[in-house]
Amino acid sequence: MEKQSLKPRSPYAGRCIVLTTKHAKSIAIASPFFEKLNAGVLEYVVDTDQLGTFSGEVERSGNALECARRKCELAFDLLGDTVEFALASEGSFGPHPFIPFSPCDHEILYFIDRKHDFYLHMSHVSEKTNYRKESINSLEELLKFADAVQFPSHALILRPSDRETKTPIFKGINCQLELKKVFTECMKQSANGNVWVETDMRAQFNPSRMAVIKELAEKLADRLSANCPACDTPSWGKVRVEPGLPCQCCKSETKMTKHDIFGCTRCSYEEKYEPFHGLKHSDPGNCEFCNP
Ligand SMILES: [Zn+2]
Ligand SMILES: [Zn+2]
Numbered sequence: 001m002e003k004q005s006l007k008p009r010s011p012y013a014g015r016c017i018v019l020t021t022k023h024a025k026s027i028a029i030a031s032p033f034f035e036k037l038n039a040g041v042l043e044y045v046v047d048t049d050q051l052g053t054f055s056g057e058v059e060r061s062g063n064a065l066e067c068a069r070r071k072c073e074l075a076f077d078l079l080g081d082t083v084e085f086a087l088a089s090e091g092s093f094g095p096h097p098f099i100p101f102s103p104c105d106h107e108i109l110y111f112i113d114r115k116h117d118f119y120l121h122m123s124h125v126s127e128k129t130n131y132r133k134e135s136i137n138s139l140e141e142l143l144k145f146a147d148a149v150q151f152p153s154h155a156l157i158l159r160p161s162d163r164e165t166k167t168p169i170f171k172g173i174n175c176q177l178e179l180k181k182v183f184t185e186c187m188k189q190s191a192n193g194n195v196w197v198e199t200d201m202r203a204q205f206n207p208s209r210m211a212v213i214k215e216l217a218e219k220l221a222d223r224l225s226a227n228c229p230a231c232d233t234p235s236w237g238k239v240r241v242e243p244g245l246p247c248q249c250c251k252s253e254t255k256m257t258k259h260d261i262f263g264c265t266r267c268s269y270e271e272k273y274e275p276f277h278g279l280k281h282s283d284p285g286n287c288e289f290c291n292p
């Protein structure tokens with residue numbers, strides 16, 4: 001019988017990737033990592049709130065990327081040398097960079113591989129978020145807010161007065177009865193007759209956020225499934241684009257992508273590929289000479 005050629009095996013097959021999280025993010029991450037890499041994702045439950053909270057009681061020190069890295073390092077520091085692979089996520093919310101008046105969810109996934117000696121982080125900006133915060137002073141306004149942000153499948157956070165109130169804070173509110181009760185309590189304790197309401201952005205209270213993390217986990221798992229042709233380290237993939245696609249008319253270089261550059265996270269080896277748009281020339285409309 002003829003021997004069948006084996007498919008290249010993922011270097012993570014049968015291995016355990018430690019995900020530092022307090023908010024059950026393996027719900028989003030485990031299945032892409034299993035399907036694409038045959039890897040297991042094991043949650044290491046740490047109180048990551050010490051590194052910052054969305055609701056502002058603990059300000060995040062450093063930016064989101066540093067925070068995600070710190071979460072990975074927690075797994076190495078606290079669990080010891082046997083941990084080879086660590087993963088963590090960090091999200092930020094605010095105005096969309098390109099779509100006016102629209103909020104966005106900016107997610108980062110940070111991966112450290114001590115066995116193959118590299119780290120890799122990827123990010124994703126999505127407009128699929130219910131992120132919103134408001135000051136209200138009636139139950140009617142509260143219910144209107146709740147309706148607009150997919151409550152009760154997506155939870156809310158309430159506090160008396162304004163966003164500066166540190167205590168009491170009512171988090172993870174995801175039922176109508178509790179919402180009304182908490183609103184009454186906040187009104188009672190309010191210094192200015194207002195109640196501050198915002199969407200709870202912690203992943204297990206926010207299915208929209210969980211879905212965005214999953215999209216990013218799929219991108220990361222894809223990237224980890226390819227090895228560098230030169231040094232065989234996993235995580236071979238697109239690292240940047242090279243502009244300069246020639247103008248159809250005058251042949252001068254435009255700002256449009258000429259090549260996609262694939263690279264390695266460990267060595268300096270790179271390869272050029274045809275750009276994703278598949279075009280050989282740019283429309284003269286994009287040319288600084290033909291269309292100044
Ligand atoms: Zn031109
Ligand atoms: Zn390499």
